[in-house]
Amino acid sequence: MAKTQVEEINRNVYDIVDKDNYDFKIEKGITKEIVEEISKQKNDPEWMREFRLKALEVYNKLEMPTWGPDLSELNMDEIATYVRPKTKLNNSWDDVPEDIKNTFDRLGIPEAEKKSLAGVGAQYDSEVVYHSMKEDLKKQGVIYTDMETAIREYPDLVKQYFMKCVPVNDHKFVALHGAVWSGGSFVYVPKNVKLDFPLQSYFRLNSPESGQFEHTLIIVEEGASLHFIEGCSAPKYSKINLHAGCVELIVKDNAYLRYSTIENWSKNMMNLNTKKAMIGKNAQVDWVTGSFGSKISMLYPLSQLNGEGAKTEYTGISFAGEGQNLDTGFKAIHNAPNTSSVVNAKSISKNGGKCTYRSLIKISPKAKGSKSSVSCESLMLDDISVSDTIPVNDIQTDEVEFSHEAKIGKISDKTIFYLMSRGLSEEDAKAMIVRGFAYPISKELPVEYAVEMNNLINLELEGTIG
Amino acid sequence: MLSINETPVRTSKSFNINNININEDEIPDKTYEFNNVEIIGESSKIKIDKIQTPIDLKYGLGEELTNQVKTKSNQNYQIIVDSKTNKEVTFNFNFDKENASLVENIDITANEGTSASFIFKYESSKSLKAYHNGIIKLNAKENSKINIIIINLLSDESNNFLTIDNTIEKQANVEYTIVDFGGKKTITNYYSNVKGDLSENNLNTIYLGKDNQVIDLNYIAELYGKKSNVNIEVQGALKDKAKKNFKGTIDFKTGAKKAKGEENENCMLLSDTAKSLALPMLLCSEEDVEGAHSSSAGKIGEKELFYIMSRGFELKEAQKLMVRANFNKILENIKNEDLKNLVLKNIDLILN
Numbered sequence: 001m002a003k004t005q006v007e008e009i010n011r012n013v014y015d016i017v018d019k020d021n022y023d024f025k026i027e028k029g030i031t032k033e034i035v036e037e038i039s040k041q042k043n044d045p046e047w048m049r050e051f052r053l054k055a056l057e058v059y060n061k062l063e064m065p066t067w068g069p070d071l072s073e074l075n076m077d078e079i080a081t082y083v084r085p086k087t088k089l090n091n092s093w094d095d096v097p098e099d100i101k102n103t104f105d106r107l108g109i110p111e112a113e114k115k116s117l118a119g120v121g122a123q124y125d126s127e128v129v130y131h132s133m134k135e136d137l138k139k140q141g142v143i144y145t146d147m148e149t150a151i152r153e154y155p156d157l158v159k160q161y162f163m164k165c166v167p168v169n170d171h172k173f174v175a176l177h178g179a180v181w182s183g184g185s186f187v188y189v190p191k192n193v194k195l196d197f198p199l200q201s202y203f204r205l206n207s208p209e210s211g212q213f214e215h216t217l218i219i220v221e222e223g224a225s226l227h228f229i230e231g232c233s234a235p236k237y238s239k240i241n242l243h244a245g246c247v248e249l250i251v252k253d254n255a256y257l258r259y260s261t262i263e264n265w266s267k268n269m270m271n272l273n274t275k276k277a278m279i280g281k282n283a284q285v286d287w288v289t290g291s292f293g294s295k296i297s298m299l300y301p302l303s304q305l306n307g308e309g310a311k312t313e314y315t316g317i318s319f320a321g322e323g324q325n326l327d328t329g330f331k332a333i334h335n336a337p338n339t340s341s342v343v344n345a346k347s348i349s350k351n352g353g354k355c356t357y358r359s360l361i362k363i364s365p366k367a368k369g370s371k372s373s374v375s376c377e378s379l380m381l382d383d384i385s386v387s388d389t390i391p392v393n394d395i396q397t398d399e400v401e402f403s404h405e406a407k408i409g410k411i412s413d414k415t416i417f418y419l420m421s422r423g424l425s426e427e428d429a430k431a432m433i434v435r436g437f438a439y440p441i442s443k444e445l446p447v448e449y450a451v452e453m454n455n456l457i458n459l460e461l462e463g464t465i466g
Numbered sequence: 467m468l469s470i471n472e473t474p475v476r477t478s479k480s481f482n483i484n485n486i487n488i489n490e491d492e493i494p495d496k497t498y499e500f501n502n503v504e505i506i507g508e509s510s511k512i513k514i515d516k517i518q519t520p521i522d523l524k525y526g527l528g529e530e531l532t533n534q535v536k537t538k539s540n541q542n543y544q545i546i547v548d549s550k551t552n553k554e555v556t557f558n559f560n561f562d563k564e565n566a567s568l569v570e571n572i573d574i575t576a577n578e579g580t581s582a583s584f585i586f587k588y589e590s591s592k593s594l595k596a597y598h599n600g601i602i603k604l605n606a607k608e609n610s611k612i613n614i615i616i617i618n619l620l621s622d623e624s625n626n627f628l629t630i631d632n633t634i635e636k637q638a639n640v641e642y643t644i645v646d647f648g649g650k651k652t653i654t655n656y657y658s659n660v661k662g663d664l665s666e667n668n669l670n671t672i673y674l675g676k677d678n679q680v681i682d683l684n685y686i687a688e689l690y691g692k693k694s695n696v697n698i699e700v701q702g703a704l705k706d707k708a709k710k711n712f713k714g715t716i717d718f719k720t721g722a723k724k725a726k727g728e729e730n731e732n733c734m735l736l737s738d739t740a741k742s743l744a745l746p747m748l749l750c751s752e753e754d755v756e757g758a759h760s761s762s763a764g765k766i767g768e769k770e771l772f773y774i775m776s777r778g779f780e781l782k783e784a785q786k787l788m789v790r791a792n793f794n795k796i797l798e799n800i801k802n803e804d805l806k807n808l809v810l811k812n813i814d815l816i817l818n
Contacts, residue, residue: 067476067484360481365738380753383720389748392481395763398735402764408718408750408757 026082055168055178062172069325081180083125083207118197126182143188150186165248173244173272184214189224198227205234211242225256236266249277258286265293281307289316302331305339320353329359334367343374349385362394376406470528500540502565504558511549518542519573541570547582554583561590567597576610583613596624606638620648636662643799646673653682663692670796675708684713689722698729704740717749729759
């Protein structure tokens with residue numbers, strides 16, 4: 001029987017390189033002078049300048065990870081950590097310079113905004129170039145803006161939460177982020193305000209040999225509800241680019257947040273991102289993640305269940321093709337009684353790609369009556385690819401229900417035979433199986449909101465199996 | 467501090483499972499004589515020589531412990547199996563005041579088409595501070611069938627270090643049953659090179675932890691052979707402040723077409739201060755395989771306990787019954803009734 005051919009993700013629209021037409025690009029490397037210059041260029045308040053310098057000290061002290069993918073190709077002396085595009089922040093697409101606007105047009109962002117979003121932010125290299133939100137949400141007290149504006153206009157809120165959820169000494173690349181961060185979104189949803197439509201921030205890194213270090217800080221007050229979508233992409237260059245963003249989610253008692261990510265970085269990107277949610281009493285955070293791009297990814301969102309009855313769900317899919325090493329997964333720390341976590345992770349490896357599911361489920365002695373259920377499935381589409389599952393389960397009290405299951409394998413010949421006996425061609429049968437494998441995840445993705453996701457899940461997976 | 471029993475693939479340091487630390491003074495510099503060994507069932511077809519053989523391990527517990535066996539062993543056995551029908555040989559290592567420290571090297575070669583069973587029992591008096599560091603190396607040649615039972619009944623004051631390294635050739639079948647009850651620390655490194663086509667390796671373990679006992683199990687099976695098969699089943703229970711680290715790796719190597727690997731680990735938590743840490747890894751570089759693992763932890767079901775107690779049993783008795791029920795399938799592998807009864811008696815003692 002012929003082998004299933006699932007093509008690599010078609011990257012055409014993502015790989016279009018725009019002219020590296022910046023207003024300011026910091027020199028390459030990471031030194032005190034460079035960090036001070038970034039701080040000056042960004043007009044930081046004094047506390048932020050000091051914060052950056054302290055983070056740099058931590059960065060210099062911490063060692064590189066001793067586990068996971070090989071990061072030896074990453075040379076910080078070759079990375080420019082700050083690139084300011086030639087535009088200010090705009091709140092109308094018409095005011096965004098033509099070349100930058102064209103990029104976002106190709107990705108379908110303005111179109112999606114018109115159809116189905118409550119607000120959109122767009123970052124190009126190191127700065128946010130567009131931000132807007134529906135008027136009625138502003139009246140309800142919802143804040144959705146870029147981080148720089150938030151620091152100026154809501155200093156107390158930002159100071160209270162900025163890098164408290166993810167401290168800079170968490171790991172080396174968080175410390176780096178703390179030192180050179182730029183751009184990102186700030187969201188504040190007041191008590192009991194429920195947003196019917198999602199907010200979406202899109203991050204595009206265009207400049208070669210540079211890094212993107214956006215900071216996303218979301219505060220969902222008691223009883224409030226939000227769906228936030230994050231998209232990322234970059235064109236491909238021959239040298240390494242770096243993404244070390246940081247996402248901090250503070251979800252208070254009885255609140256709900258759904259955080260969806262479609263990550264489609266180019267294959268020269270090291271994606272070393274950090275995401276963490278602090279979840280209050282009876283609150284819930286759901287993560288939906290699609291990882292398709294990058295050369296190397298190390299990304300393990302963390303849900304810290306701090307309030308009694310807090311819940312979290314992680315639904316994720318990774319697709320690793322040639323030259324890709326996607327080391328992704330999830331962490332849940334149960335810190336309060338009767339908390340629950342549900343994990344459903346899938347991966348597809350093809351053409352020598354490597355997918356690793358790496359995780360931690362920790363149920364602390366305080367978390368009596370907690371439940372956790374983890375399911376991982378990996379599909380191998382050839383014998384030159386690799387698929388690893390490395391889960392850690394740390395159970396520190398007895399009144400818990402914990403289970404973890406993982407499966408690995410190829411497309412079953414029997415299933416193909418069955419479908420063919422029902423009149424499907426072999427190609428259609430295989431396509432249906434791959435689609436069925438991805439379905440539990442793809443149905444959770446907000447495909448109706450972002451054209452990009454349609455491209456990735458439907459067009460590419462369905463149309464190119466031959 | 468010495469870092470020992472490293473996993474074949476590392477994960478984040480903060481998860482505290484890549485290795486286990488012990489104090490250097492937990493490995494004694496000097497080893498004394500150990501003479502209290504009883505060998506039952508010797509046969510002309512199973513040749514046992516008291517000679518040291520070269521030790522070459524893929525993993526092992528760590529340089530210090532491996533070197534101790536290489537240079538300071540006080541018991542050495544080279545065993546060559548030539549029996550075509552299954553013969554059983556039992557080694558009883560009885561620890562007492564005069565024989566408190568055992569550093570042994572056991573090297574078994576099962577020749578083509580042979581069959582044998584071995585029982586290695588390590589038992590000490592109750593309060594003895596015993597020390598055990600052993601290496602069992604097995605080479606199961608084509609079509610051989612080897613069944614090994616290891617029973618650890620050392621005292622709560624003891625340290626128990628065990629390394630197992632198997633090479634399993636074409637159509638060979640190797641089965642281990644490990645009963646791991648004793649020791650303040652009991653640390654095992656188990657490795658199988660499942661290299662032959664159609665070869666098979668089953669590993670069944672039961673453990674019981676109490677007081678401040680630390681149980682660290684690092685089981686690794688690498689599948690190279692086509693249609694090879696590995697099954698790891700681990701059932702355990704922890705009471706008091708006992709802690710268990712289970713690290714299980716099934717690694718499908720390129721070329722292991724139609725290989726199957728399954729790993730199941732279940733930990734019953736009998737107190738709210740017991741801790742279960744598990745890392746059930748599946749590594750895969752071959753498409754045409756079937757791999758699965760499952761891991762679970764939690765209290766014994768309230769409903770089941772209630773049912774048993776409604777039949778007139780007290781809580782402790784009901785717990786014992788449930789633990790025994792979970793262990794039963796693995797205990798079935800112990801055909802020797804006396805040995806099985808000894809294990810059952812120890813389950814009762816520990817759970818009292």
